[in-house]
Amino acid sequence: MKRKEILEKLMLQINKGNHIVGVTTGCGITAKYSQNAGADFLLTLSSARFRQMGRGVLASFLPYCNSNDLVMEFGSKEIIPLVKDIPVIFGVNATDPTKNMDAYLDKIIENGFSGVNNYPSIGLIDGKFREALEESGCSYLSEVELIKKANNKGLFTIAFVFDEIQAKQMIEAGADAICVHLGLTEDELLGEKKKFSLEYVKLKMEKIFNKCNEINPYVIKLIYGGPIKTPLDIQYMYSNENLMGYIGGSPFDKIPLEKAITKTIKTFKVSSNVDEDDLITKKLDKITNNCDYVEYVKEYVAKNYMNDISFADLAKSVHVSRSYLSSLFKKEVGCSFTEYLVKFRINKAVDILNKKDIPLSTVATLVGYNDYSQFSKMFKKYKGYSPIKHKHKKLEHKNIYLENEK
Known part of the structure; x- marks a missing residue:
């Protein structure tokens, strides 16, 4: 090429x-x-x-x-x-x-x-x-x-x-x-x-x-x-x-490859119920690997960012204290859970704005903000400009690209 x-x-x-x-x-x-x-x-x-x-x-x-x-x-x-x-x-x-x-x-x-x-x-x-x-x-x-x-x-x-x-x-x-x-x-x-x-x-x-x-x-x-x-x-x-x-x-x-080979060979080795053994293995892994707690939180955010999320409830679900989970999360990610959640939601909003031409109030709702003013405030804090300005920038960029294609 x-x-x-x-x-x-x-x-x-x-x-x-x-x-x-x-x-x-x-x-x-x-x-x-x-x-x-x-x-x-x-x-x-x-x-x-x-x-x-x-x-x-x-x-x-x-x-x-x-x-x-x-x-x-x-x-x-x-x-x-x-x-x-x-x-x-x-x-x-x-x-x-x-x-x-x-x-x-x-x-x-x-x-x-x-x-x-x-x-x-x-x-x-x-x-x-x-x-x-x-x-x-x-x-x-x-x-x-x-x-x-x-x-x-x-x-x-x-x-x-x-x-x-x-x-x-x-x-x-x-x-x-x-x-x-x-x-x-x-x-x-x-x-x-x-x-x-x-x-x-x-x-x-x-x-x-x-x-x-x-x-x-x-x-x-x-x-x-x-x-x-x-x-x-x-x-x-x-x-x-x-x-x-x-x-x-x-x-x-x-x-x-490590995960696939390990899981497949363990599956072939088990003599009892495969699903039950797999569930036990996952629980034991969570107990012995602190990183799994953090991955669990990140995965939960990815699936539920549009809803209200309680960090205290997340800590309860993995049977650790809120302070312990908070400490682990900050050490692994480098910021607090609250900041991570806000950044995740704003990043999702940017993805939506880049791909769809829909009202900004709708975008705010889609990423978990029922209050548009709060959404706009957080957007500006982490992106450096307002949602409406981002929308205009993408439109200008698209027009320039179309002109170049001609």
């Missing part, structure tokens, strides 16, 4: 109000079903291959093999021949001393890849090891140069960035998409876990996207990794209108 064609397809999705979804893949079956499910592009990363081996993704940073050779091997033989009409992006280790990057980019094109991404990235390394790498010439600037060279060769480019400075460097290098890397998915960290809340990474994302908008507001803006593991997590992040899409790895293959 040519760069121009990819950009046109992605921008068409964005202009329709849809979100872009990219999938990191390390094997043919993930690639095949990701394409069937409607993924917009695939990223062949060495970390994804190690994940398919049942290993931690940090293995892609260690000298077990050459990352570029590994990606070229499975990508060109297992992914490219299998999928059609979907761009496949090559994860390039830009600091590889065994490769002439100009010649290697030509090889990437010859083997049918549509674009490149800077991975493994120096941006995931810090401390004294990072300092030593920089001193030896292995720096993030090598990744910036990779994106610049790839752009000059007509490849579609997705740049992983970790701060505002790197975002600026990558945009100036010609990156088509800036993807804020929020860190490894939490359950994949080796050793001591360093957990960040949804609110923490959301603020980090917003700072970087604000810098992107200063330089090029039209660059595609995506996120990857971190604490985002469920559709509800990404929905929370979409309250920021700058965010255009999500790239996922573990949430699309490792986590669902």
